Amino acid sequence: MTASQAILKGIAEDGGLYVPTTLPEVTLDWEVLQNQSYQEIAIEILSAFLTDFTKEEITACVHSAYDTTFDTKEIAPVKKVGDRHFMELFHGRTIAFKDMALSILPYLLTTAAKKNKSDKEIVILTATSGDTGKAALAGFANVPHTNIIVFYPKGGVSTIQERQMVTQAGDNTFVYGVEGNFDDAQTKVKELFADKELNATLAEKGFQFSSANSINIGRLCPQIVYYVFAYAQLVKDGTLAIGDPMNVVVPTGNFGNILAAYYAKGIGVPINKLICASNENDVLVDFFQTGTYNRLREFKLTSSPSMDILVSSNLERFVFELTGRSSDTTNALMTSLKENGSYSVPNTDTALFKQFYGNRASQEETAQTIHDVFKSEHYLLDPHTAVADAVYAKYKKETEDATPTVVVSTASPYKFPQSVLSALDVDTNQSDAELMNAIQQESGIAIPTAVTSVLDAPIRHTKVLSIEGMKQSVLDSLNIQ
Ligand SMILES: *Cc1c(COP(=O)(O)O)cnc(C)c1O
Numbered sequence: 001m002t003a004s005q006a007i008l009k010g011i012a013e014d015g016g017l018y019v020p021t022t023l024p025e026v027t028l029d030w031e032v033l034q035n036q037s038y039q040e041i042a043i044e045i046l047s048a049f050l051t052d053f054t055k056e057e058i059t060a061c062v063h064s065a066y067d068t069t070f071d072t073k074e075i076a077p078v079k080k081v082g083d084r085h086f087m088e089l090f091h092g093r094t095i096a097f098k099d100m101a102l103s104i105l106p107y108l109l110t111t112a113a114k115k116n117k118s119d120k121e122i123v124i125l126t127a128t129s130g131d132t133g134k135a136a137l138a139g140f141a142n143v144p145h146t147n148i149i150v151f152y153p154k155g156g157v158s159t160i161q162e163r164q165m166v167t168q169a170g171d172n173t174f175v176y177g178v179e180g181n182f183d184d185a186q187t188k189v190k191e192l193f194a195d196k197e198l199n200a201t202l203a204e205k206g207f208q209f210s211s212a213n214s215i216n217i218g219r220l221c222p223q224i225v226y227y228v229f230a231y232a233q234l235v236k237d238g239t240l241a242i243g244d245p246m247n248v249v250v251p252t253g254n255f256g257n258i259l260a261a262y263y264a265k266g267i268g269v270p271i272n273k274l275i276c277a278s279n280e281n282d283v284l285v286d287f288f289q290t291g292t293y294n295r296l297r298e299f300k301l302t303s304s305p306s307m308d309i310l311v312s313s314n315l316e317r318f319v320f321e322l323t324g325r326s327s328d329t330t331n332a333l334m335t336s337l338k339e340n341g342s343y344s345v346p347n348t349d350t351a352l353f354k355q356f357y358g359n360r361a362s363q364e365e366t367a368q369t370i371h372d373v374f375k376s377e378h379y380l381l382d383p384h385t386a387v388a389d390a391v392y393a394k395y396k397k398e399t400e401d402a403t404p405t406v407v408v409s410t411a412s413p414y415k416f417p418q419s420v421l422s423a424l425d426v427d428t429n430q431s432d433a434e435l436m437n438a439i440q441q442e443s444g445i446a447i448p449t450a451v452t453s454v455l456d457a458p459i460r461h462t463k464v465l466s467i468e469g470m471k472q473s474v475l476d477s478l479n480i481q
Pocket of ligand 1: 096097098131214251252253254255256257258306307384410411
């Protein structure tokens with residue numbers, strides 16, 4: 001299996017996830033890297049992981065993804081605030097970190113299709129609970145030889161999230177509200193992916209399904225890049241001498257972002273602790289404290305919704321490492337998760353396991369953090385980043401570890417205006433446009449065009465379907481009779 005085939009397939013036929021056979025040998029020359037652009041570092045790192053892509057192919061993908069779609073030249077600016085650095089991963093088109101990978105995935109996918117001599121157009125199907133849908137739409141819009149179809153639960157996403165999706169431009173974008181909850185839509189999408197008759201019809205008309213899901217290795221590899229970039233920035237600003245350790249704190253849901261940090265460490269970025277921050281859905285905290293993963297618990301809706309997850313799919317890839325890279329043992333543990341709701345890894349007394357530290361922040365602690373950091377340091381956090389910063393404070397108090405630390409900022413405060421403003425004791429009983437103005441007034445940060453463009457844009461997608469209607473809507477979108 002080559003890298004391009006793994007990206008095209010997304011998930012293996014037996015339901016397992018693809019991982020690199022071995023980690024690539026990369027020469028990380030920090031003297032050079034500290035003066036390189038994000039794009040230059042991306043080309044280096046992605047070429048090392050995606051071994052069957054040529055350097056020219058990777059270069060083209062990287063420039064298409066990052067040159068014009070971010071609102072800052074640095075792509076992932078690293079800012080010192082008090083005793084830590086924040087790496088802002090929210091300067092792409094949907095002002096959240098999923099843009100880092102979903103801006104490049106469409107180009108990796110179409111390149112992969114070409115390399116594998118597929119002459120078919122790619123059709124991405126996605127069910128979304130809000131954030132991923134928009135980031136995927138923005139990434140795939142108007143990319144030649146691709147189509148993207150997104151289903152969201154009508155009434156089950158925030159008004160801003162719905163507006164972001166239904167105003168999406170691009171002749172190859174299709175957005176449908178469905179009468180059902182996210183799980184219903186997600187289950188149906190999985191069924192459609194596996195529908196032999198539908199796949200055959202599509203193939204006959206020149207189409208093939210592919211997945212933009214966060215378990216696609218084509219989403220993981222681009223996330224390794226910014227950890228290399230962060231270390232290079234800390235060397236450049238003199239915080240670190242070359243070779244000094246750095247901690248990272250990652251607000252975690254599906255375990256994709258922090259897993260990329262683990263791989264970055266694997267190729268030689270001097271990362272000390274991988275600090276895994278959870279909200280009240282703290283299944284990973286218990287895992288890192290006990291070695292037992294147990295999803296049988298109450299699902300909580302919190303102010304950091306992108307971390308409201310009880311099954312962190314990407315953890316499977318770390319479990320594979322913990323079992324000494326045994327597919328059989330990993331498979332047995334994942335089967336136990338499905339059938340019994342839990343599993344325990346055999347040995348937690350290892351350096352491999354202990355490089356992770358897990359802790360949680362409640363909703364009250366999250367709001368308090370947004371409030372305190374803004375009042376005392378004049379830096380405005382979104383609730384996801386605030387969970388990470390609250391956990392970092394706990395870690396530091398507990399361990400007195402003074403290693404320079406990067407807190408990964410996964411969303412702009414503009415993406416979650418209600419929670420941010422109520423943490424600042426501002427009245428939130430206002431329209432979306434007024435809330436945006438209030439954030440601008442408080443923070444002095446200009447309203448991102450990602451927000452203003454959505455507030456004024458015309459609505460292009462209005463169809464609402466039953467779950468049963470989803471299959472026909474795929475055919476209709478692609479103009480198949
Ligand atoms: C998706 C998301 C996360 C969680 O990232 P994982 O890779 O799923 O752990 C955190 N914050 C924001 C804003 C997100 O959109």
